[in-house]
Every structure is written in C-alpha cells, then in structure tokens.
Amino acid sequence: MDRKVKIALIGFGSVGRALARVIALKRKIISSKYGILIDVVGVADSKGMALKAEGFDEYELLKLCELPRSGVNLFKPYAYQGVDLDVLYDNTQPEIHIELTPSEYISGEPGVSNIVYAIDRGAHVVTANKAPLVLRYREIVSRALSKGVKIKFRATVLGGTPFIETLMNMRSHDIEKVEGIVNATSNFILTEMHERLIDFNDALKRAQALGVAEANPALDIDGIDAAAKLVIISNVLEKPITIEEIYKESISGITLKDVIDAVRQGCVLKSIASFDIRGRKASIRVVRIPKSDLFAQINGIMNGVRIRSDATEVVFIGKGGGSMETAHSVLDDILSIAMEYL
Amino acid sequence: MNGKQLCVTKIGGSLLKDSKSYLYSAQKIKEIFIENGYKTIIVVSAAKGITDKLIEVAKGSQNALNYVNEKYLEIARELNSVKIIRRVEEELKRLKTVANAIGGGGVDLSIYDLLLSFGERISKILMVGALESIGVNALELHANDLIVTNENFSDASIDYISTSANLEKLYSSIIDNPAIPVVEGFIGATMDGRITTLGRGGSDYTATAIASLLNIDRVYLVTDVDGIMTTDPDTIKTAKLVKVMSYRESLEAALHGAKRINPKAFEPLEKFYSSKLVIGSWSRFGTEIVKEIPRELWGPKVVMNRSTQNMPYIAIVGEGTSTTRFIRRVLEVIDENGMDVLGVQSYIYRPSLLIYVSPTYEFKLLSLLHRELFEGDER
Numbered sequence: 001m002d003r004k005v006k007i008a009l010i011g012f013g014s015v016g017r018a019l020a021r022v023i024a025l026k027r028k029i030i031s032s033k034y035g036i037l038i039d040v041v042g043v044a045d046s047k048g049m050a051l052k053a054e055g056f057d058e059y060e061l062l063k064l065c066e067l068p069r070s071g072v073n074l075f076k077p078y079a080y081q082g083v084d085l086d087v088l089y090d091n092t093q094p095e096i097h098i099e100l101t102p103s104e105y106i107s108g109e110p111g112v113s114n115i116v117y118a119i120d121r122g123a124h125v126v127t128a129n130k131a132p133l134v135l136r137y138r139e140i141v142s143r144a145l146s147k148g149v150k151i152k153f154r155a156t157v158l159g160g161t162p163f164i165e166t167l168m169n170m171r172s173h174d175i176e177k178v179e180g181i182v183n184a185t186s187n188f189i190l191t192e193m194h195e196r197l198i199d200f201n202d203a204l205k206r207a208q209a210l211g212v213a214e215a216n217p218a219l220d221i222d223g224i225d226a227a228a229k230l231v232i233i234s235n236v237l238e239k240p241i242t243i244e245e246i247y248k249e250s251i252s253g254i255t256l257k258d259v260i261d262a263v264r265q266g267c268v269l270k271s272i273a274s275f276d277i278r279g280r281k282a283s284i285r286v287v288r289i290p291k292s293d294l295f296a297q298i299n300g301i302m303n304g305v306r307i308r309s310d311a312t313e314v315v316f317i318g319k320g321g322g323s324m325e326t327a328h329s330v331l332d333d334i335l336s337i338a339m340e341y342l
Numbered sequence: 343m344n345g346k347q348l349c350v351t352k353i354g355g356s357l358l359k360d361s362k363s364y365l366y367s368a369q370k371i372k373e374i375f376i377e378n379g380y381k382t383i384i385v386v387s388a389a390k391g392i393t394d395k396l397i398e399v400a401k402g403s404q405n406a407l408n409y410v411n412e413k414y415l416e417i418a419r420e421l422n423s424v425k426i427i428r429r430v431e432e433e434l435k436r437l438k439t440v441a442n443a444i445g446g447g448g449v450d451l452s453i454y455d456l457l458l459s460f461g462e463r464i465s466k467i468l469m470v471g472a473l474e475s476i477g478v479n480a481l482e483l484h485a486n487d488l489i490v491t492n493e494n495f496s497d498a499s500i501d502y503i504s505t506s507a508n509l510e511k512l513y514s515s516i517i518d519n520p521a522i523p524v525v526e527g528f529i530g531a532t533m534d535g536r537i538t539t540l541g542r543g544g545s546d547y548t549a550t551a552i553a554s555l556l557n558i559d560r561v562y563l564v565t566d567v568d569g570i571m572t573t574d575p576d577t578i579k580t581a582k583l584v585k586v587m588s589y590r591e592s593l594e595a596a597l598h599g600a601k602r603i604n605p606k607a608f609e610p611l612e613k614f615y616s617s618k619l620v621i622g623s624w625s626r627f628g629t630e631i632v633k634e635i636p637r638e639l640w641g642p643k644v645v646m647n648r649s650t651q652n653m654p655y656i657a658i659v660g661e662g663t664s665t666t667r668f669i670r671r672v673l674e675v676i677d678e679n680g681m682d683v684l685g686v687q688s689y690i691y692r693p694s695l696l697i698y699v700s701p702t703y704e705f706k707l708l709s710l711l712h713r714e715l716f717e718g719d720e721r
Contacts, residue, residue, distance in 0.1 A: 025515060059481065059519050066470070066482050068428035202443075209443035209453055210536075211436075322535070 011100030048073025160325035161318035173309035180305030184320030223284035361420030388461030451495035462526035543604035569628025
C-alpha cells in the first residue's frame with residue numbers, strides 16, 4: 001500500500017507551478033517506483049490559498065498551473081482569500097512544507113516566518129527560497145533539530161544538480177575553496193555580450209524576453225543572488241560568513257569595449273563567485289578568464305562550480321535557474337524526506 | 343478509453359475571429375465529440391490575421407502590436423472570466439517585453455519565433471476559456487513542453503523520437519483525465535527549450551504528428567470551407583467537393599498550392615501511423631484523406647491554375663493522371679477545342695499532369711478541363 005505524503009506549496013510562481021506540473025505528471029510513476037504517493041493538500045500565494053485535505057488530483061494540479069499570477073484565490077471551490085497558515089495547517093495537516101516564496105534579503109520575509117511556523121508545527125521543510133537560510137541559517141537549522149524535523153534546500157545552489165547534497169556529504173574532506181559561476185542570469189547576459197557583441201542593455205532585454213531575467217533583475221546582475229549562494233555554502237561548511245561581508249561587483253558596468261579588450265587578449269569576462277575558506281574571503285567579481293579555462297566554456301544559463309579540498313577537486317556543471325530543473329530538485333528533497341523520515 | 347475513441351481536432355485560424363467564434367467552436371466540439379462519447383485533443387491556430395500582425399510587430403510596428411493587444415483583450419473580456427482576462431493580460435505583457443527586445447531588427451530568428459508563438463499561445467488560453475464557459479472541462483497543454491524540433495527556426499521540423507517520448511508520458515494523464523486537452527499548433531521548442539515555429543500551416547503538422555505518434559485514427563482539420571474542392575470555387579462556380587483523396591494526391595495538390603496543408607504534415611503519417619485526415623467546416627466534413635485509395639477511386643481529383651516564373655500552367659492532380667492514356671485524353675480534349683499547349687509535364691511516379699498554356703487560354707482551359715473531368719457523366 002502506498003504511503004501518502006501530504007505537502008503544502010507556499011509560494012506559487014514559476015517554480016511552484018513547475019513543481020505542481022511535475023507532481024501531476026510523475027506522481028503515479030513515483031508511487032509505483034517508491035511506494036510514496038505525494039498529495040498536494042494546500043497551495044498558497046501572496047493573495048490567497050487553495051486547500052483540499054485529501055489532496056488535489058492530477059487534473060486539479062494542472063488547472064492550478066493555469067491560474068494567473070497571485071490568482072490562487074480564484075481556484076474555486078477550494079479557494080480562500082488571504083493567507084493564513086493556521087487555517088492551512090489546521091485544515092490539511094501537511095507533513096512537508098515547501099517554501100517557494102521569493103527571496104528578500106533585508107528581512108527574509110515572508111520566508112523566515114513561514115519556515116519557523118512550519119517547524120513549530122512539526123512539518124519538515126524543503127525550501128527553494130534562499131533568503132531565510134542566508135539571514136537565519138543557524139537559528140532555523142537548530143530549531144528544526146530541536147523539533148525533530150528536517151530542512152532541505154538543494155534547489156538553492158546549482159538547483160539543477162545535487163551540488164548541495166554532495167558538499168554536505170564530503171565529510172572527511174578539508175574543503176579549501178569553492179568557486180565558480182553560480183548565477184544563470186548574469187552568465188547568460190555575459191555570454192550574449194560575447195557571442196553577439198551587443199551591449200549590456202540589449203543583452204538584458206534579450207534575457208528578459210526569453211524569461212531568463214526578471215523584470216527587476218537587480219538581485220542577479222548586482223551579484224546579490226550569487227553572494228547569497230556563497231553564504232549558504234559557507235553555512236553548509238560550518239564556516240559561516242554574512243552577505244554583507246562579501247564583496248559584490250555588478251555586471252551592469254561592463255561595456256562592450258571591456259568585452260572586446262578581453263577577447264583580444266584571448267580571454268572572456270565571467271562573473272565568478274569565490275569563497276576561500278581558510279582566508280575566510282568571499283567575493284563576486286567580474287574576471288578575465290583565459291578561453292582555455294573550464295569556466296570559459298560554461299555559457300548561457302549553465303552554472304559550474306569547482307570544489308577544492310585537501311584531497312581532491314570536484315566540478316559540478318548544470319543548469320542554474322530553470323524552473324523545471326529547480327522543481328525536480330525540490331521534488332528530490334521531498335522524496336528523500338519522505339523515504340527517510342516519514 | 344482506447345485510440346479509437348480518441349481523435350485530434352485542429353481548428354484553423356480562419357474560424358477564430360471573435361469571442362463568438364471561439365464559443366461557437368467550443369459548442370461544436372461539445373456537440374460533435376463529447377456528446378458522442380469521443381475524446382479529442384484540440385490543436386488551435388492563432389486567431390484570424392494575428393500571425394500576420396505579429397510578423398509586422400517583428401518589423402517594429404507599434405500599430406500591429408496594438409492591434410494584437412486589442413483583439414485578444416476584446417475576446418478575453420467577452421468571454422467574461424477574470425481568470426482568462428488576467429492570463430491574457432500577462433501574456434500580452436510578456437509579448438511587449440519580447441517585442442521590445444527584437445527592437446525592429448528582426449535578425450534573430452529565435453526571438454522572432456518566440457514573438458510569433460504568442461498568437462497561438464493566447465488563442466489556446468481563449469479556447470480553454472471558451473470550453474469552460476460552456477461547461478466543458480479543458481486543460482492547457484504546452485507545445486513547447488511536448489513538440490521537440492530541430493533548430494531550424496521559423497520552419498522547424500519535429501524531432502519525432504523526443505516528441506513521442508513526451509507524448510507517451512502525457513498520454514496516460516490525457517486519457518484518464520476528465521478534461522479536453524488543448525495545445526497550440528505551429529509551435530515547438532528545441533532540445534534546450536528555445537521556442538521554434540513550424541512554418542506556415544504548421545498547425546496541421548502539429549496535429550498529424552500528435553495523431554501519428556499516439557496511433558490515433560482520425561485527425562479533423564476544421565476550417566471555413568467544407569472540404570477540398572475540385573477547383574477554386576471563386577473561379578469556377580461548379581466546383582465540387584472531393585470526397586476521398588490519398589496522401590500522395592493531397593501532398594501533390596499541396597505542392598501546387600491547393601488547400602493550405604503544410605507538406606510536412608504528411609511526413610509523420612507516412613513514417614509512423616497513417617491516421618485518416620478529415621477536412622471540412624463545423625457544418626460539413628466533406629473530404630477524407632487516407633493513406634491509399636482503392637483502384638476504382640483513381641482519377642483526377644483537383645484541377646487548378648498556377649504559375650511558375652510567370653508561366654501559367656494547369657495542374658491536374660490525382661492517381662492515374664500521369665498515365666499515357668489519361669494524358670492522351672486530356673490532349674485530345676484540348677485539341678478538339680482548338681487550343682494549343684506550350685508544354686506538358688508529367689512523371690509516371692507522380693500523381694499529376696501539368697499543362698503549360700499561354701495566358702490567353704488559361705481560364706478557358708481551366709473551365710474546359712473542369713467541365714470535362716468533373717462535370718461529365720462518368721463521375
């Protein structure tokens with residue numbers, strides 16, 4: 001008999017929708033493979049919630065994806081106006097809380113409160129929102145530990161790869177340095193500038209047209225998203241740094257002339273996130289990389305990170321920000337919690 | 343449910359003009375298919391005229407962008423669903439971002455195809471809205487998740503293996519689902535997710551690819567005429583419906599410009615599964631196109647006047663039209679009526695006979711041949 005696992009999706013933007021889609025399409029296959037039947041019992045966005053204690057069926061999950069942005073409150077007959085986690089939890093009793101609200105790096109809200117609430121209600125947490133981890137990693141992890149629940153977040157760094165899981169499992173290693181290209185949007189813009197010889201603004205417009213960059217791209221182009229990822233990495237390695245400590249260089253100042261100068265010297269410009277563990281130095285810098293270097297080959301929306309330890313060097317390459325890839329990482333976290341702890 | 347109760351229905355853009363026509367098509371889908379226990383996958387084109395406007399948008403026309411905006415918003419408002427209006431507004435906002443990025447240059451085909459794709463995508467949202475407003479459960483499928491193509495932007499070809507894997511994954515959820523799936527025609531995506539378009543008339547190609555890869559027996563191509571006609575009824579009033587044609591015949595007719603079926607649409611039917619094409623309007627499905635026709639149905643099907651490099655010619659299309667006997671018969675008729683031909687072209691392996699004539703004879707010969715071939719006693 002299938003073990004039913006009840007989950008609630010908090011935040012319903014592109015990753016939330018991709019996740020609902022993937023669950024709709026793969027839920028039966030997953031149940032026959034692993035004996036776990038994922039029931040989405042609640043979905044919330046900034047304006048409202050849709051709740052169904054016995055879980056939405058495949059059709060309903062796909063119909064949820066057709067709602068306009070912030071339109072969960074239109075999903076009759078399951079809709080509620082406004083978000084109230086008490087109502088959501090009391091009515092549906094989710095076992096895993098999926099935090100997919102947008103990252104906000106001043107207060108970390110609503111992610112921090114949502115995650116703390118979930119932990120206090122005894123729900124495991126999977127988050128793709130980085131901000132709560134960036135601002136309150138220690139507090140959240142120790143709170144989860146004391147309540148006996150798990151928090152997983154492999155979608156937050158190199159979301160299309162099992163990078164975070166691997167980093168956590170390199171327990172015997174003394175990790176010296178982690179560096180690479182960790183932001184898909186800025187890497188896409190830089191690649192466009194090199195390949196098409198267009199200036200930053202045109203490349204940004206293309207990125208926005210193709211859905212690679214958001215309407216407000218500041219987090220990506222100013223290095224804040226990349227810095228947030230380094231903060232999470234530093235916490236995973238138990239050598240925490242804060243986001244303020246990280247030097248951040250924006251790619252918005254790069255001119256076409258800079259690109260051409262670099263290319264003339266046999267180099268390309270890349271935005272490289274680097275965390276030197278021993279020196280406790282972290283930065284996001286635009287650097288000239290020789291064309292023969294591995295990082296020079298990582299283009300478009302690809303990400304690539306090199307982990308150097310006292311024993312070895314490991315490289316991860318994979319898609320960074322795509323909603324489908326991120327949704328699969330979130331789903332993998334859900335499944336690993338369901339299989340190990342439920 | 344099995345493949346016999348499942349069909350594919352493509353709704354052409356000529357039928358989608360305003361909110362009434364979306365609702366009318368939705369009503370017909372309900373009456374013809376759902377109430378008779380059939381399930382159909384709907385493939386929709388962009389609303390009438392929209393693709394041409396989007397091509398102008400790609401060239402930098404703000405007026406064309408305004409037209410697309412107003413047209414689609416008007417239809418959405420008349421369907422009277424908050425959900426549909428907001429969805430269409432979101433898509434139009436994205437369209438504006440894309441139009442902004444193309445900046446009138448129009449050189450980058452990947453952005454160009456992305457821009458064109460909004461015509462079909464919004465039409466799909468509207469069709470789902472129309473179906474739901476008359477009480478039919480419907481579900482959006484996304485062509486860019488399903489139809490994988492090569493990177494030949496603006497005239498892409500479908501990668502059948504990848505597409506078939508995607509369709510199979512979806513099949514069980516389509517079949518068990520209470521809803522009518524609606525997918526946009528004409529659109530695909532490369533392996534790495536960039537939007538492509540399949541060329542003019544590409545929605546037919548979408549429909550035949552889905553049907554043949556899922557072993558579905560029938561594909562309905564719904565348009566504003568009752569079927570394929572023996573000739574252009576605007577030129578010759580006595581034109582009749584062609585009841586049955588073979589793939590070869592209709593492909594040959596398409597190559598000479600008859601009924602706007604994209605010739606690529608036949609490729610999956612030849613390669614994988616030979617679904618029957620049924621062509622017509624919501625009031626009458628007049629023409630069936632099948633893999634092969636029995637010998638007794640051989641003979642001319644369509645006659646039309648075309649021109650190549652300013653050389654007018656009359657094309658007679660049908661199995662057997664390239665045989666010596668048929669050619670002799672046609673030439674005798676022409677001779678008996680005191681006309682001369684400038685050239686004759688036929689190959690025994692192709693179901694057509696082309697007759698080059700001087701422009702003075704063009705229409706006279708067309709009507710003579712139509713009368714002789716289709717209005718005589720033998721048919």
